[in-house]
Amino acid sequence: MAVLSVNVNKIATLRNSRGGDVPNLVQVAKDIEEFGGQGITIHPRPDERHIRYQDAFDLKEIVSTELNIEGNPIPKFKKLVLDVNPEQVTLVPDGDDNITSDAGWDTITHQSFLKDVIAEFKEAGIRTSIFIDTGNPALIEAAATTGADRVELYTEKFAVEYGKGNTGVITEYAEAAKLAKQLGMGVNAGHDLSLKNINFFAKNIPELDEVSIGHALISEALYYGLQNVVNMYLYKLQDIH
């Protein structure tokens, strides 16, 4: 069964909206683990509009499952990750002013940059993952040459097309996952995964190691409650192969 890593960016967004400490990010992360969550994901952005760099240190102290830090490896992000030493780092090619992540890496153009960054993180004992688009096998092949442990399949297109009933979109994800595994990499996935689409996605991607889910999960928790939602995802991910 794929590991469920809960992205808590939106908890930090809510906290920051009042400038205080409600909700308390560390407590929410502890509760998510208590409810069955198998990982905590954060994506500190350069303007720290939701996750602050200090949050990464605070979470490292208490996360007992797996801390995954996502971001573009600009110098201050690299330093943060090396100082915090999470279980996993996911490299995402975001611009500074991105509203959210909107593309995977061009692993061909940035092959040597990624190789160097990945070597540094691996040296520190941190598992590495590269955020990647599907549909072009050459990008997965180039990802493998960087030494990355895993790829994270960027699932926005899947979510949009599946939402319109175009279930055939899964083929490019299935092929990308299969190729990544053949090349010796693990397979993560994320972006816009939700209670509506997670079961179909996971059922069709037997190679799936981990999903990171935030925006939809926190929105769904407004209706069902956080504990129920975590368990609904676990149920939809369990033993489906």
Ligand SMILES: CC(=O)[C@@H](O)[C@H](O)COP(=O)(O)O
């Ligand atoms: C890498 C990725 O897929 C993103 O979904 C990201 O982690 C979410 O970031 P925001 O919460 O800033 O939209």
Ligand SMILES: NCC(=O)COP(=O)(O)O
């Ligand atoms: N890596 C994807 C992630 O952490 C969460 O993305 P989203 O569910 O907030 O779209």
